[in-house]
Amino acid sequence: MHAAMKRNINITGNGTMHGGSFRHVRVMGEAKILGPTECESVHCMGTLDVTDTLAAGRYKQIGEVVVNGDLVGEQLNVVGRLDVQGSVRGRSVRLRGQLDVRGECEAERFEARGGFAIRGLLNAGEVDIRTWGPCRAKEIGGRRVVVRQSKWGGLKQLFSGQGPLSLTAELIEGEYVYLENTTADVVRGANVTIGPGCRIGLVEYRDQLKRLGDARIDAEIRR
Known part of the structure; x- marks a missing residue:
C-alpha cells in the first residue's frame, strides 16, 4: 500500500490549523498552528504563531513569527521578527531583522x-x-x-x-x-x-x- 501523500496547507487572511505532517505550508495573513508540525517548506508573509516545535526543510518568513518550541530546518530565512521559545537548529540561518532565542542556536x-x-x-x-x-x-x-x-x-x-x-x-x-x-x-x-x-x-x-x-x-x- 502506498503511503498517503502529504497535503499542502494554504491560509489566506485569518486561520487556525492543527499540526501534523505536511508537504508545503503557506501563510498569507495571520495564522495559528496548534501542535508540533513537520513539513518540507514553510512560507509565511504576515503573522504566525506555532504552539509547539516546527520542523521544515525550507523556512522563509516576512513578518512576525512565534514558535513555542524548537525551530529546525535546512534553510532558515528570516525577514522581520522571529521569537523561538526553544532552540534553533539549521544548516543555514539567514537573518534580516530581529531574532530572539530562549535556548541555543546551531548552524x-x-x-x-x-x-x-x-x-x-x-x-x-x-x-x-x-x-x-x-x-x-x-x-x-x-x-x-x-x-x-x-x-x-x-x-x-x-x-x-x-x-x-x-x-x-x-x-x-x-x-x-x-x-x-x-x-x-x-x-x-x-x-x-x-x-x-x-x-x-x-x-x-x-x-x-x-x-x-x-x-x-x-x-x-x-x-
Whole structure:
C-alpha cells in the first residue's frame, strides 16, 4: 500500500490549523498552528504563531513569527521578527531583522544583518554578523567568527529595545576571529583581530593577535 501523500496547507487572511505532517505550508495573513508540525517548506508573509516545535526543510518568513518550541530546518530565512521559545537548529540561518532565542542556536552558517538575543550558545562553522541592532549571546563558537558594525545605523529604530549597535557575549571562540564594536569577557582563537569599539577582558590566542583603532584589551595570553 502506498503511503498517503502529504497535503499542502494554504491560509489566506485569518486561520487556525492543527499540526501534523505536511508537504508545503503557506501563510498569507495571520495564522495559528496548534501542535508540533513537520513539513518540507514553510512560507509565511504576515503573522504566525506555532504552539509547539516546527520542523521544515525550507523556512522563509516576512513578518512576525512565534514558535513555542524548537525551530529546525535546512534553510532558515528570516525577514522581520522571529521569537523561538526553544532552540534553533539549521544548516543555514539567514537573518534580516530581529531574532530572539530562549535556548541555543546551531548552524553550519549563521548570517545576521540585524539584532538578536540568544540566551544560550550560538554555534556555527561560519558566523557573519553585521550589527544593525543590539546583539547578545551567552557564548559564540565557530571556525570563523566575523563581527562588523553596519553602516546602516539609521535602521536601529526598527528593532525592539534600545541600545548600542554592538555585540555582547561572555565568550567568543574560533580559529579566525575578527571583531568590531564587541564587548566580551573572553576571546579565544588562533588568529584574532580586535577592532574599533571593542572592549575585551581577556584574549587568548595561538598564532597572532592584532589590535586596531581604539580597541581595549585588559589582558592577553599567547598559548
